[in-house]
Amino acid sequence: MNGLYHLGERSAREIDALVARALELRSGAAPRRFDGKALGLLFFNPSLRTQASFQRAAGKLGLDLVQLQGGAGGVWGIECEDGAVMDGANAEHVREAAPVLGRFVDVLCIRAFAGIKSLESDLRDPLLNGFRRFAGVPVVNMESALWHPCQALADWTTLEQYEIPQRAKFVLTWAWHPKPLPQAVPNSTLTMAAQRGMEVVLLRPRGYDLHPTVIENARSLAARSGGSLTITDDRASALAGASAVYAKSWASLDTWGDLEAESRQRAPLRDWCVSAEWMRQTAHARFLHCLPVRRNVVVRDEVLDGPWSVVVDQAENRLHAQTALLETVFTALERTPRVRSQARPSLEIQP
Amino acid sequence: MNGLYHLGERSAREIDALVARALELRSGAAPRRFDGKALGLLFFNPSLRTQASFQRAAGKLGLDLVQLQGGAGGVWGIECEDGAVMDGANAEHVREAAPVLGRFVDVLCIRAFAGIKSLESDLRDPLLNGFRRFAGVPVVNMESALWHPCQALADWTTLEQYEIPQRAKFVLTWAWHPKPLPQAVPNSTLTMAAQRGMEVVLLRPRGYDLHPTVIENARSLAARSGGSLTITDDRASALAGASAVYAKSWASLDTWGDLEAESRQRAPLRDWCVSAEWMRQTAHARFLHCLPVRRNVVVRDEVLDGPWSVVVDQAENRLHAQTALLETVFTALERTPRVRSQARPSLEIQP
């Protein structure tokens, strides 16, 4: 396995193996050790679970850890545009940053959220794709503008842990939030549930659709796996019979990058907050959220502190899923060792 | 030993054992190793000694390290109020942050200073108590709003290293500083010296008392250990016969949270700066400070660079005291292994 950008590009067989291994690790199995190998973590955004779980996974796997942060005091601002005349804020191009880090570590993990300024730019997922293009080593996506595959892998593991049937009803619901948030998590959640063959319902108010390409891709994965995808704003019909309710807030594509318009659009939607009353309409559904979650805004205390919530197990599964993933990636590297870059002292270099 | 919040809650026997072990480690004894176990460090405030010494202690003990920072680019802002409607700045509740981190590490260390905005809030020590309440693993206080027990343990170790008798006179003196500072260190210093059975003198100008509960608690510890506690603003009588002078600045409880009033109150107190003249009035006293210290403001160069100062040994003892502490905490964990969180797939979850 050559890194991980997006869970949707992985086969059911690969995912089944990773989830099974994650559950073994959760039950106390010892991970392989790769002493002398190194993992790089590069964060351009805040993180609690992702930082902690990747650091811990590196320890469990015996990996040397290289950890870098963007922002003041961290790495230099990274430019991703080809041909850019770099006389602005960014001091380094991904064409240098990526291959250089690729010389220092064996696998590189990147977190780079959507900026929610330009939809066109966010849809190109420039930092993740820049690093994938130029790093020369496997790249693992720790949440990009478009996808959060490690979360999706942990979520799938959680559904297995709680023995939620493959054909069960899975509701992904939009929730109100004071800020416009990226769509990486809902994109990945929807795709994951469709890949797993579930009866997927996307419950959202008008104006909060996910990108048509994501929807289309999820539909085609659902078709292959025996699942389905319905999109609705009818809460009652969505919740009836559900085995899992996954809440998440995200910004509207209609007003992407326009804070004021987005704010106006979501103002009347504060009742999109998951409550016990929502959960009682389901079939004893589990409540999932990727965390961090704003209590009594996205979901009420009564749900998080009640019998429905599995969010802490879900977060713990980040560790096990990522340990399983890295184990696979580093094992694959052993079979196809990196070709050492060679000096070319005899090369004729006149173009 | 189940973590450490406040040294005052530990028995003399426990503290003696920790200090003895710290001195052994200082002399070159090899610490135990706990390979495969993990230590989490979470800092919400600046740190030099604490970060460096805990990182090094983790290395010496063979622990995997998970390290996180608050603030921009670090973890999300953490809410601690029960029932909060989280539509403000904080993106995550301690009810999620704590148990999630508790799934990734075996022992969790937290630094969270007093905000010096609301006395009522600071007295509840919300972040430390939030993590202690919800983490599910032992929590070590790396300085909270109220206490700095690892500093106190290092200070006690330093008093032993320098063979300062148990019954000797110990002066904790307030000092001028350009900013109002928290009381965690003076609270812990006073408590530590009282617990050790010393003749404790709290030397401070009027308006700079410590909290009555801290004083009362120190008096009761002194009574038990054969020590005493005197509070005074008479410098000459305080210094006469002293074996140790510990300087520290702290904000006034009278003006807590009111920067301007505090600033007016302390304006005439710039002569509260420990000088050679102060030290010459003592009985060859050692000079202690927790560091960082503002030279020629809190204490003059002549004292720090003179024969009195033991501040660098005192800082070094942070490493040894914390290594001894963590060794004890991880050894205790072996005897009472953590109960693994279990999936509850068969649970009836309708409330």
Place this chain on the structure above:
Amino acid sequence: MNGLYHLGERSAREIDALVARALELRSGAAPRRFDGKALGLLFFNPSLRTQASFQRAAGKLGLDLVQLQGGAGGVWGIECEDGAVMDGANAEHVREAAPVLGRFVDVLCIRAFAGIKSLESDLRDPLLNGFRRFAGVPVVNMESALWHPCQALADWTTLEQYEIPQRAKFVLTWAWHPKPLPQAVPNSTLTMAAQRGMEVVLLRPRGYDLHPTVIENARSLAARSGGSLTITDDRASALAGASAVYAKSWASLDTWGDLEAESRQRAPLRDWCVSAEWMRQTAHARFLHCLPVRRNVVVRDEVLDGPWSVVVDQAENRLHAQTALLETVFTALERTPRVRSQARPSLEIQP
């Protein structure tokens, strides 16, 4: 070897041995391991290569790592002036910070750029020299106000890797940049090439001389090694016959600290950007840069993506050169073990 401040203070024999070892490590030789020893990294400025390569080197050498950052949320602001009355922004003096860190680690690495406010201060290199003076352990310079010796060692390694003859022509050229930058890299590059015995040409517009002491020192090193140093603003004559072109921007000493004057002075110099046309005038020269580099500002894409560029190998050599350096420093420490600081309980301390 007692740390490394400046490559110019090292003998040719020492440097040859380090470069030879770096090339062995590059070819896959296993570094020695120093289990139980610790390396400290303290960064006051941004870093990508330096952080990543030192972290990785620590892993390869089996060292415990202690890593600290300056700035918000990191270590306290550090004062370096002797006798300072510290009632301003800095909370800690290097007279405490340095020896304390020296108690926690065996070797301390510091990054502290020139502030480019006061030339007089920058020329004293206050943070690096403060740490060297007070740490009590070997200090490695990870780029200071004046020098970047690890970069110079990696550059020398790169020249050997690409078999660029010792007597070949080496051009260090100034380049335009939107901001005034420190001179640590050009100082170190010029010195390194002179030490290696090359035909060194410093190509820069008027007003962009390096400091006379640096030039004088480089001339004297060149004299000893059989090399030479020419300073010119004639691009054609500089490039003719060159085997290596090293580009770097730096601020003018004439306007140091005066942003507006510096900006006016460099405004007409935007054509100082290395292009294919420059490289075609050379003798198949290699293109070097310390990175990060601003594309199409300092150097055109066509050069970095063309056959001339060795910048990624050059960056990779940071890892190998530093691993070789630390191996040497830690090996030397084994022969002269640190004298443990001793308590002095019997000392008469009345001055």
